[in-house]
Amino acid sequence: TLNPRGLYSQPQVFAGVTVDFRLQPNPFRFQLGEMLVEHEGRQIRLNGKFETGPEGWEYALDARSDHLDLAQVKSLWPTGAAEKPRQWVLQNVFQAQAQDVNFALRGKGRAKPFYALDANFTNAEVKFQKHMPRVTGGAGHFSLYNTRMVVVAAAGTVTADEGGAVQVAGTSFIIPDTSVRDGAPGIARVVAEGSVTAGLSLLNRPPLSILDKAHLPVDLAQGRVHVVGTLALPLKPQVAPEDIKYHYRGTVSEVRSATLVPNHVVAAPVLALRGDQGRVALSGAGSLSGIPVTANWSQAVGRQASPASRVTGEIEISPKAIDTLQIGLPKGTVAGQGQGSYQLDIVPEQPPQLQFTSDLAGVDLRIPQISWRKPPASRGQLDMDVTLATPVKVDRLRLQAPGLQAEGWVTTKESGGLQQAHLSAVSVGNWMQGAVNFIGLRNGLAEIQVTSGTLDLQKAPFSGESGSSTGNGSGGSAPSGPITMQLERLRVTESIALTGFEGRFSTQGGLNGQFTGNLNGATLVSGVVVPKPGGIATRIRADDAGGVFKAAGILRHGEGGSFDMTLIPAKEPGEYDGEIQIKNTRIKNAPSMAALLNAISVIGLVDELSGGGILFTGVEAKFRLGSTHLTLHESSAVGPSMGLSMDGIYELDSGTLNMRGVISPIYIINAIGRVVSRKGEGLFGFAFRLRGSADDPKVSVNPLSALAPGMFREIFRGKAPTVPGAPEEETQPPPAHLHSNTGGER
Known part of the structure; x- marks a missing residue:
């Protein structure tokens, strides 16, 4: 031992x-x-x-x-x-x-x-x-x-x-x-x-x-x-x-997780792993339920550390991504492919919160109901705050793109798809501002509810041809739900608008539907719109024809009568060809009419005009309505007391006239010559010209025209006035010996 x-x-x-x-x-x-x-x-x-x-x-x-x-x-x-x-x-x-x-x-x-x-x-x-x-x-x-x-x-x-x-x-x-x-x-x-x-x-x-x-x-x-x-x-x-x-x-390979992001599968071929006593992090490229993403996940650790973790990175924007994440946009809204940056905050026992932003490069965005499109080559800005619960909710949405700005929120259905998108502030081009709701329908379409704002039909790029594409539009034939509108103002031309506008429309094959509103804030009208080549055709009706003309600033002295007008888009942008039919309206205290009747010395009609008004049982007209003028191609007004035909120009902004026509007194008897003259003209009538202000016109009357039967009256009528700026042609000047009601020449 x-x-x-x-x-x-x-x-x-x-x-x-x-x-x-x-x-x-x-x-x-x-x-x-x-x-x-x-x-x-x-x-x-x-x-x-x-x-x-x-x-x-x-x-x-x-x-x-x-x-x-x-x-x-x-x-x-x-x-x-x-x-x-x-x-x-x-x-x-x-x-x-x-x-x-x-x-x-x-x-x-x-x-x-x-x-x-x-x-x-x-x-x-x-x-x-x-x-x-x-x-x-x-x-x-x-x-x-x-x-x-x-x-x-x-x-x-x-x-x-x-x-x-x-x-x-x-x-x-x-x-x-x-x-x-x-x-x-x-x-x-x-x-x-x-x-x-x-x-x-x-x-x-x-x-x-x-x-x-x-x-x-x-x-x-x-x-x-x-x-x-x-x-x-x-x-x-x-x-x-x-x-x-x-x-x-270190590295993590062949990664797959159905827990890191609830309701989605995260996968990656290789991720970088790093950490210390304060934080653990994973980063790399992979996919979120099949959507290409890059991810940087970090989690604080330690006794005082928050249990919240965060994922940042980029994710693909594509139709597949919209469907997979159940954002709720209608089918066809997103095409193409782009990238967006995101930040995903994960807190235990709470739905993950997603912040998303993108410049939308490469993404093709479409809203066919308003004929708007952002092509892939252009850029914009999209910001979203999303709660990734079931169902998904977009708490804040802000979109800025060429021709469109919108802010609001979006909710989705538990089964996926849009429930409601509320856009409190929407601006589309230079023709629409207001608030809009998109309500998801069962068939994947969405009903559009415009709850406030203004709209300018002159500048709206709605397609009138099924399957066509206009302006920035994507085609009027795209599937769409109904559209309801409640607008403070719907502008038709520079001088004509409807206030308190309410309507319900469809975009199947182009915008069509029915509406009501107050013409220029005054007379109540109702109407129907249908698609036509080049735009929208409109039929407007009212129970007060005089009120319609007063509100439109065309004739301020009419009262009563039924009104029926059709507007069809003309070849020139912002102009319409129209027809009007009016029944049982009265003209009262009209200076231009009084001047005309004085010119032909029809005393009884002058008294009638200043009294109860002259009754016209039928008024018809064909015209061209532009942004600043109305060109009357052919019109007639008939009643027991007189008949009238007229064409010419009316300036909407200044209220000035340049008209020609024929007046036939005692039309109920004189109408026996209707077969040889224009509608509204009798066998005998006086050719006249109206120029100047509608409230104080200058009248020229050719009494010799009364001696010519209707079939020869064109000799005295002269050429129709044209739009200001165009040369005016007349077959002959008014006779020098006739004097106007102002003391000058007639």
């Missing part, structure tokens, strides 16, 4: 000891050539020397063995020799086989001895951190260089609570200074490879508990992870989480 200086708690039994030495008496030196010790079937070879020197005894001892098991290492490691590494081995290494063991000891006088120990090991079972599972099947190298201890694993696995084994080849554990008495720092340099679930399961162990603190499951994602990191912690019985410092980086 041998137990020098009581270094061992139990006596060590050696099968045999062979010593080869040399002794030198002065100065004293003991040279140990070789000492061969057999211990439990293993051989240990030692050599060294002892000698005296100026500082006292000097010694050097080397030992080596080809093979030792763990029990031998523990029993041969003497008490007090590198005590802290010895204690770490005793407490954390449960099984191992050592090969190529080398030990060195050097000392001089009273100085602390230097020692070194290194060995390879196999079949090791090691606890490298008290909160982590043991490493099994470990193989590698152990070294102790005075106060620095290093264990390097060339092989080994750690079996996680979930997800299987993690390979730890390349992992090392280091105690930089074993001489530190309390809380000596320990450093683990980890190289690990395994399943994502296994890696997250290890990170979820105390004291880190990363996933529990984030309220996320350890099976958050499927895939393989390769990570390299460093873990530093004090070696003491009780370690607080804030005392642990770590950082890591």
Whole structure:
């Protein structure tokens, strides 16, 4: 038995000891050539020397063995020799086989001895951190260089609570200074490879508990992870989480998660992983339910960390993306392909919040109901705040694109598709401003409700031909739901508008429907619109024809009568060809009519005009309505007292006339010549001209025309007036001997 200086708690039994030495008496030196010790079937070879020197005894001892098991290492490691590494081995290494063991000891006088120990090991079972599972099947190298201890694993696995084994080849554990008495720092340099679930399961162990603190499951994602990191912690019985410092980086491949974004599958071929004691992050390119995305996910960790996490990146804008994310836009609204930037905030037990923005480059946007389109080559700006619940809700939507601006919110159905889109502020081109609702219908279409605002029909690019495309339009034949409108003002021309407008329309084959409104804020009218080549044809009716003319600023002295007018788009933009039919209206106190009747000296009719008014049982007219003028092509007005035909120009902005026509007094008798004259003219009539202000016109009458039957009256009628600026032609000037009602020539 041998137990020098009581270094061992139990006596060590050696099968045999062979010593080869040399002794030198002065100065004293003991040279140990070789000492061969057999211990439990293993051989240990030692050599060294002892000698005296100026500082006292000097010694050097080397030992080596080809093979030792763990029990031998523990029993041969003497008490007090590198005590802290010895204690770490005793407490954390449960099984191992050592090969190529080398030990060195050097000392001089009273100085602390230097020692070194290194060995390879196999079949090791090691606890490298008290909160982590043991490493099994470990193989590698152990070294102790005075106060620095290093264990390097060339092989080994750690079996996680979930997800299987993690390979730890390349992992090392280091105690930089074993001489530190309390809380000596320990450093683990980890190289690990395994399943994502296994890696997250290890990170979820105390004291880190990363996933529990984030309220996320350890099976958050499927895939393989390769990570390299460093873990530093004090070696003491009780370690607080804030005392642990770590950082890591790696890659995650073949990623798939149905948990990270609720109701969607996140997948990626490779993601970059990084983290430390304050944050964990994943980033890379992949897909969200098949939609191409880039993602940067980060989650704060630590005792005081918020459980919220965030994903930022870019996502494709395409019809597939709109359908997959159940944004609720009607079919055909989005075509083409673009990119948008997003920020997704994930809070446990709350629906994820998405912020989205894009310049819409490459995206083809269409709203066929209003003939609007943003081509892929143009840019715009789209901003959305979305709640990714079931159903999805767009809490804020803001769109700016050429010809369209809109702000509002959108709700969707639980089964997908649009429930309602409320746009509180919409501006379309230079022809529409207001508030609009889109209501989702069962067949995938949407009803449009314009609840306020103004609309200018002169500038609206509605298509009048089924399947055609006008302006920026996308074609009037696109499927559409009904359109209801409540507008403060609907502008028809520069001088004609409908206020308090209400209507219901369809866009199947072009805009068509019915409406009501107050003409220029005064007379109530109702109408019907139908598509025609070049625009929209309109039929307008009213129970007060006089009120219609007053409101339109055309004739301010009419009263009563039924009104029926049709407007058809002309070839010139913003102009309409129209026809009017009026029944039982009266003209009262009309200066132009009074001047005309005075000119032909029909006293009874003048009195009738200033009294109850002249009754016209039927009025018909064909005209061209422009933005600033009305061109009367052909018109007639007949009643018991008189008949009238007229054509010419009326300036809408200035109220000036340039008209010609024929007046036939006592039309009920004079109408016997109707077969040889224009409608509204009798056998005998007076040709006249009206010029100037409608309230104070200048009248020219040719009395000779009364001597010509209707069939010859064109000789005296003259050419019809033309639009201002065009040359005016007359067959002959009025006779010089006729005087006007103002005292001048007639």
